[in-house]
Amino acid sequence: MSLSHALLALLDAGEMTGYELAKQFDQSADRVWHATHPQIYTELRRLESAGLVTARELPRGPKAKAVKRAYALTEAGSAELLRWVAEIEPPQRVRDVACLKATYFEYADPGTVRRQFESHRDHFREQQQRWERHVEQLRTRRTELLSRRLAVAPQEDHETIVAYKVHAYQGLVERARTEVAWAERGLALVDELEAQRRSRRAPR
Amino acid sequence: MSLSHALLALLDAGEMTGYELAKQFDQSADRVWHATHPQIYTELRRLESAGLVTARELPRGPKAKAVKRAYALTEAGSAELLRWVAEIEPPQRVRDVACLKATYFEYADPGTVRRQFESHRDHFREQQQRWERHVEQLRTRRTELLSRRLAVAPQEDHETIVAYKVHAYQGLVERARTEVAWAERGLALVDELEAQRRSRRAPR
DNA sequence: GTTCGCATGTAAGTAGTTACATGATTAA
DNA sequence: TTAATCATGTAACTACTTACATGCGAAC
Numbered sequence: 472m473s474l475s476h477a478l479l480a481l482l483d484a485g486e487m488t489g490y491e492l493a494k495q496f497d498q499s500a501d502r503v504w505h506a507t508h509p510q511i512y513t514e515l516r517r518l519e520s521a522g523l524v525t526a527r528e529l530p531r532g533p534k535a536k537a538v539k540r541a542y543a544l545t546e547a548g549s550a551e552l553l554r555w556v557a558e559i560e561p562p563q564r565v566r567d568v569a570c571l572k573a574t575y576f577e578y579a580d581p582g583t584v585r586r587q588f589e590s591h592r593d594h595f596r597e598q599q600q601r602w603e604r605h606v607e608q609l610r611t612r613r614t615e616l617l618s619r620r621l622a623v624a625p626q627e628d629h630e631t632i633v634a635y636k637v638h639a640y641q642g643l644v645e646r647a648r649t650e651v652a653w654a655e656r657g658l659a660l661v662d663e664l665e666a667q668r669r670s671r672r673a674p675r
Numbered sequence: 676m677s678l679s680h681a682l683l684a685l686l687d688a689g690e691m692t693g694y695e696l697a698k699q700f701d702q703s704a705d706r707v708w709h710a711t712h713p714q715i716y717t718e719l720r721r722l723e724s725a726g727l728v729t730a731r732e733l734p735r736g737p738k739a740k741a742v743k744r745a746y747a748l749t750e751a752g753s754a755e756l757l758r759w760v761a762e763i764e765p766p767q768r769v770r771d772v773a774c775l776k777a778t779y780f781e782y783a784d785p786g787t788v789r790r791q792f793e794s795h796r797d798h799f800r801e802q803q804q805r806w807e808r809h810v811e812q813l814r815t816r817r818t819e820l821l822s823r824r825l826a827v828a829p830q831e832d833h834e835t836i837v838a839y840k841v842h843a844y845q846g847l848v849e850r851a852r853t854e855v856a857w858a859e860r861g862l863a864l865v866d867e868l869e870a871q872r873r874s875r876r877a878p879r
Numbered sequence: 880g881t882t883c884g885c886a887t888g889t890a891a892g893t894a895g896t897t898a899c900a901t902g903a904t905t906a907a
Numbered sequence: 908t909t910a911a912t913c914a915t916g917t918a919a920c921t922a923c924t925t926a927c928a929t930g931c932g933a934a935c
Contacts, residue, residue, distance in 0.1 A: 472922070473772050480779050490886050503775045505768035510923060512888060531886065532932055539886055556782045559791060560772060562798045564709035565847075568677050568767055571707045573843040575684050577828075577836045578760045584839075587763060594766045624781075627875075631868055632781045635788075638864055639777040642857040643769075649853045653846040660842055664835055671831075676894070694914050714895060716916060735914065736904055743914060 474514050475523075477504040479544060479552045482524060484619040486543045489515050495616065503643070515542055523548035573657070584661050592654035599647035606640045609633060678718050679727075681708040683748060683756045686728060688823040690747045693719050699820065707847070719746055727752035777861070788865050796858035803851035810844045813837060 481487065481495055492515070493508040506514075518524045519542070526540040544552070569591055576584045608614045612621065612633065621629055685691065685699055696719070697712040710718075722728045723746070730744040748756070773795055780788045812818045816825065816837065825833055 473770075473775060474922080477775055480775070483779075488886075489888095493886095502769065503778065504770050504772075507924065508886095509888075509890095509925085512886095516888095531930095537886075537931060552779070553782050556776055556779050557787045559794050560776075563772055565706065566677075566708050568708075568764060570843050570846060571677060571681055571684070572760060572764075573846070574707065574840050575687075575756070575760050576839040577832060578757050583761045590763050627872075628781060630871070634864060634868060635780040636778050638857075638861055639774050642774060642777070642854075645853050645857060646850070649849050650846075653842075653849060656845075657842055660838060664838060667834070668831075678894080692914075693916095697914095709895095711896065712914095713897085713916075713918095716914095720916095735902095741903055741914075 473504055474506055474510065475518055476552065476555045477506070478511070478514060478518060479523060479548050479555075481616070482542055482544045482548070483552060484616050485623065486527070486541045488529075488539050488541050490539070492542075499614075499616075503639070515540075518542075518548070523551055581661050581665050585658060588654045588657040588661070592651050592658070595647045595650035595654070599644055599651060602640050602644045602647060606637055606644060609637050609640060677708055678710055678714065679722060680756065680759045681710070682715070682718060682722065683727060683752050683759075685820070686746055686748045686752070687756060688820050689827065690731070690745045692733075692743050692745050694743070696746075703818075703820075707843070719744075722746075722752070727755055785865050785869050789862060792858045792861040792865070796855050796862070799851045799854035799858070803848055803855060806844050806848045806851060810841055810848060813841050813844060 477496075478492060481492055487495075489508070489512045493506075493511050496502050496504070496506045496511065515524065515526075519526055523545060524542045525545055526542050528538045528540055531537040531539050572587070576587070579587070605614070609617060610633070612618065617633070617636065620632065624632060681700075682696060685696055691699075693712070693716045697710075697715050700706050700708070700710045700715065719728065719730075723730055727749060728746045729749055730746050732742045732744055735741040735743050776791070780791070783791070809818070813821060814837070816822065821837070821840065824836065828836060
């Protein structure tokens with residue numbers, strides 16, 4: 472289960488509350504792994520009872536009428552993170568709605584198919600830009616998480632840390648680019664098929 | 676939920692038993708959507724009680740000591756399939772273990788990282804070849820499912836049906852290619868980082 | 880005084896996995 | 908006779924989603 476490891480990995484940059492972790496998941500470009508807040512809070516409690524993280528209760532505001540919980544890695548948590556990174560996992564199963572649906576576009580009229588491809592293209596264009604920005608921020612070491620991480624790591628490791636992260640997000644950029652290209656070829660295909668149909672129905 | 680629609684789509688090629696459907700999911704290259712057999716049998720029963728498919732009980736073998744159930748689309752099932760194909764769904768959330776892990780490769784030694792990238796590359800090379808073969812079979816109309824589907828569709832639609840399926844699987848080929856390229860750049864990166872480290876530790 | 884962002888959760892439900900269980904038929 | 912393949916399921920569990928619920932503090 473990768474949510475737990477995503478959390479351990481984020482906590483390696485230092486103490487964070489559930490709320491801050493949730494933000495990393497769904498606001499920033501760091502969300503290589505999607506998770507909702509109920510799942511995150513639940514998982515943090517589980518990690519705590521498994522002894523992989525510890526929680527420190529902090530007052531919220533000066534009146535201390537409510538508390539927040541800041542989580543940090545334990546020794547066991549760090550060890551588990553190391554173990555997981557080295558472990559070779561069975562490849563993930565394919566489960567791709569867009570592709571599944573595209574296999575049956577014959578059932579939809581050309582206008583609808585066009586809208587499907589356009590929405591696919593627009594989505595991945597946006598993703599591509601988002602990830603390109605993130606790669607740029609990593610290169611110039613301007614993300615908050617990376618700064619925190621570099622602050623607690625020895626100087627000589629900095630280059631390696633940055634290089635692997637850049638490579639990972641660069642992969643996402645390429646992937647998004649591939650999807651955009653696929654959608655654009657799809658749009659061209661719709662045009663082509665329509666032209667063929669027209670010429671077949673009214674030959675000269 | 677896309678499993679139900681994957682099943683409806685497969686059944687559009689004609690009557691099939693749960694066992695045959697399960698084979699389409701995990702044996703053939705058609706598995707754009709992964710599912711295990713318990714899930715498939717359960718879902719078929721659900722589709723049946725929802726009135727989207729009907730089951731016909733057939734004897735298994737001549738002695739008729741056991742039965743199998745052949746499922747077919749109902750009117751409502753076909754309608755639902757059409758509705759689903761035209762519907763524009765919210766984009767899927769990213770949840771990528773390989774990428775998540777790659778972000779933290781700094782924690783592993785170069786040998787381990789190399790093995791990770793190699794296994795990624797090998798997996799997607801195999802996927803790429805599998806999908807290339809499948810595209811070829813679709814082009815020459817030699818897959819069983821496609822033959823069945825073409826047999827029940829009007830002649831003038833054949834080209835469109837084949838074209839969209841080829842496009843969908845061609846997309847998977849490109850995606851696999853992108854992953855292979857990413858892993859190969861990863862391997863180059865490991866070498867580069869190691870060379871840098873060596874030269875820094877022993878300058879000339 | 881009300882809206883926005885911070886902060887934390889529960890509860891009910893759906894989707895998907897893994898292990899267990901059974902038994903028929905076919906080909907070597 | 909034994910192994911492989913056909914064929915169908917249940918049960919227990921984990922992962923994830925959605926809706927509901929609460930309350931503080933700051934700024935306008």
